[in-house]
Every structure is written in structure tokens, then in C-alpha cells.
Amino acid sequence: DSGVTQTPKHLITATGQRVTLRCSPRSGDLSVYWYQQSLDQGLQFLIQYYNGEERAKGNILERFSAQQFPDLHSELNLSSLELGDSALYFCASSGTLGRETYGYTFGSGTRLTVV
Amino acid sequence: AQSVSQHNHHVILSEAASLELGCNYSYGGTVNLFWYVQYPGQHLQLLLKYFSGDPLVKGIKGFEAEFIKSKFSFNLRKPSVQWSDTAEYFCAVSRNSGNTPLVFGKGTRLSVIA
Numbered sequence: 550d551s552g553v554t555q556t557p558k559h560l561i562t563a564t565g566q567r568v569t570l571r572c573s574p575r576s577g578d579l580s581v582y583w584y585q586q587s588l589d590q591g592l593q594f595l596i597q598y599y600n601g602e603e604r605a606k607g608n609i610l611e612r613f614s615a616q617q618f619p620d621l622h623s624e625l626n627l628s629s630l631e632l633g634d635s636a637l638y639f640c641a642s643s644g645t646l647g648r649e650t651y652g653y654t655f656g657s658g659t660r661l662t663v664v
Numbered sequence: 665a666q667s668v669s670q671h672n673h674h675v676i677l678s679e680a681a682s683l684e685l686g687c688n689y690s691y692g693g694t695v696n697l698f699w700y701v702q703y704p705g706q707h708l709q710l711l712l713k714y715f716s717g718d719p720l721v722k723g724i725k726g727f728e729a730e731f732i733k734s735k736f737s738f739n740l741r742k743p744s745v746q747w748s749d750t751a752e753y754f755c756a757v758s759r760n761s762g763n764t765p766l767v768f769g770k771g772t773r774l775s776v777i778a
Contacts, residue, residue, distance in 0.1 A: 551707055582765055591770035592754060605765050639707070652698055653766060655708040 553656035561662045567628040570659045574642030581623040587636040630663045666691035670769035685740040685772050687755030697738040698756040750776045
């Protein structure tokens, strides 16, 4: 157990639907990062939150959004789902701002299958 | 934008063979460098990291990596692999300016056969 908790572990949904993925960071970590892992694209950075505020944005589609709540857990919302959104979605957390580049702790991921 | 290239998509080795996985990055400034490992069905785990100092970094499970600044490389090595090293290995880079997300390479799948 890495200390980063992601739910659900698996999700199967139909095209056009909307899903929410949840991530609880390691205790004490203020930053949460979302990554999408697919066979052809590898690990793609989506978005980062630090202490409730968006800090960096990567290759995140407009259909996707995220937020970080006061208790520091984060949710990634994926809407109008397409077959190509099927992937493994990882959440990672790291410590205070000055130590963010010191490596992340990853969760076990949510495997999303869009049918 | 910075990018990370891992030269080998899939490497197959026999047990006890030596391993070297290549990693090159494109960013010209000061960087932090990482290698992560993902065992089948599991999350990414940190193998080793480099921030500054000795360019030869030792990590867990007998892995090491050498930072060669002139070549923008951070290759991962292990003198003798075991079957349990079968996994996907990811090189990652972040700019050493704080608050920059890790950029990952596409990964190298290592299969170790008995």
C-alpha cells in the first residue's frame, strides 16, 4: 500500500456517459497529480492540484475536469466518454511545494473501460 | 516542451544477464531525474532518483543509474537481472525549478526468462 488511495479500481461504462474517479493523497501531501496511461501514449500528465488550487495543466481534454477538496482528496471527472478514453488513470501525490520535484507516490490506478 | 525518450520498447533477457535501459531527455536546464518500475498489475514505484551530486545513483533492488549531462542521458543498469525484475520501467524528468510535473518516457517492458 503506497498510501495513495484510488477508487474505484475498475470502471466499465458506455460511450457518452460521465464518470468520477477519486483519489486520496498520502497523509501530509498537498499536491495531487493525475496521469492517463494508455498503450500507445504511455503516461500522460493531465492536471495538478496543490492545496485546493489548480497548479499545472497538461494534455487534459476539455471533456475532463478535476478538483481538489478541502480535505485534499481529488476527483477527476470524465464526461461524454469515447472509446479512446479507455485507459488506466493514475493519481500521485507529493509533499510541500518546495519538495514537489522529489518524486511522487502513485496510487494503484483506476482502469476505465468505455464500451 | 521537454520530452523523455526511452529507446527500447521491449527487452528480453535471461536470468543473470546484465541490463541497461536507455533514457534521454530534451530539456537543457537543470533537471531532476527518476526511474520508476511498474510490476504487473501494480502501481508505479520509485527505483531511484537524481537531483545533484554524484552522477552515479544507486537505488533499490540492485539498480543504479548514471547521469551524463553532456549526453542528456540517465541510463538504468543492473549487473544481473532476476525473473522478479520482469516489469515495465519508466524514466521521468522534471525541471529543477519547483512545481513542475514529472514527464515520463513511454516505458520499456523488461521480460526476464529463466
